[in-house]
Amino acid sequence: MIPNRNFRYRATLRALAAVVGLAVALAEAAFAAELVVYSSRKEELIRPAIQAAEKALGVKVILYTAGAGELARRIELEKANPRGDVFIGTTAGFAELMREKGLLDTFTSPLLNEIPAEFRAPDNTWVPITARVRVLVYNTNLVKPQEAPKSYFDLVAPRWKGKASVASMGERTTVGWLAAILAVRGEDFTRKYVADLKANGLKVLKNNTEVRKAVAGGEYAIGITNHYYYLLQLQDDAKSPVGIVYPDQGPADMGTPVFSITAALIKGAKNAEAARSLLEFLLKPEGNRLLVEGEFEIPLLPGLHLPGAEKGIKGLGQFRRPALSQVQIAELEPKVERLFGSAMTP
């Protein structure tokens, strides 16, 4: 009895080991077909484009979402054995830092020829997928359209004392906005501008969502924010009393800054080929449209529908923008954080 039982026990163990071994092998095979995307875009906004890519390319995408800074640190730590294949960022700042550290591989596509070169890394280690514009929003119950500020620099005037708000530098576009001013107007001017804004009661709120709500609610007459927050506010409540201004549009003005939303292939990616296909898919109209519509961004590729055009949103080429590349803006971001980090804290 006992030897027999022992035999059965050992046979069961062997069978179990075979099953476990098979499961491990299957898991490894499945892992090889999985593309790991590190994304600092909100998951719900990027999910439709990712799902369409999975279907079109026949790959499974593992989406890992965190802040761009955290992802950049993770990619650096994993440098010797990358776990991620694709990085999807917000503005160019962290992508440019990773390029400088040699953490990104090049990616080329004929579609990139249709996007002005200023929006990508010169060596194509990061590429733009969509863009956002830094505008002013105002409360139409408090400010008549003809009286709305036409320039960021109007906001230091007594007329706007205590009436303007902006998001903290936790929002990368606040950093990029000041970096663009620093690039065009220089350090002395920008230091004085920020000091004058603060002296005029500029309110620093936590994020852009707080800014759009504070403006719509009449708490602040003006908000310095991104164009799509105007659309998000109207999506929340179509009757919101909000207007939009593309500032600094005069012939001698700096123009309204535009920021690339970036994507990159991580150097040493285990699934580099599939990663390239994903990046290509995100640039093609089929995938790009989903990204643009996910957060009401503006397309960089010609011929795509512009969300909010009927509500006053302007596409690339329909307004004046600074003569700056994304690299020039990104390079000044650490300096902006150093100079204005404490002033731009809620």
Ligand SMILES: [Fe+2]
């Ligand atoms: Fe945002």
